[in-house]
Amino acid sequence: MSITVNGAKCPQDHRCPAINVCPLDAISQDGHGLPQVDPDACISCMVCADYCPMGAFEELG
Ligand code: SF4
Numbered sequence: 429m430s431i432t433v434n435g436a437k438c439p440q441d442h443r444c445p446a447i448n449v450c451p452l453d454a455i456s457q458d459g460h461g462l463p464q465v466d467p468d469a470c471i472s473c474m475v476c477a478d479y480c481p482m483g484a485f486e487e488l489g
Contacts, residue, residue: 430467430488431476437484438462446476446485 438444444463447455454469455476465476465485477485 429472431465432488433463434484435462437482446480449479
């Protein structure tokens with residue numbers, strides 16, 4: 429299981445605030461683009477999914 433960011437839900441027009449809540453520093457973002465989750469670092473704790481008001485962080489698999 430891993431986490432991905434749904435581009436249809438993420439507005440991609442601001443710095444992703446979920447970057448600061450990830451305890452593993454697994455989320456990165458290029459400018460205001462779609463945030464990326466490092467599958468090797470992510471432990472699927474769902475902190476980002478619970479935090480994001482857009483519900484853009486989703487489980488895969
Ligand atoms: S599920 Fe947890 S470890 Fe994975 S990106 Fe979200 S906050 Fe970070």
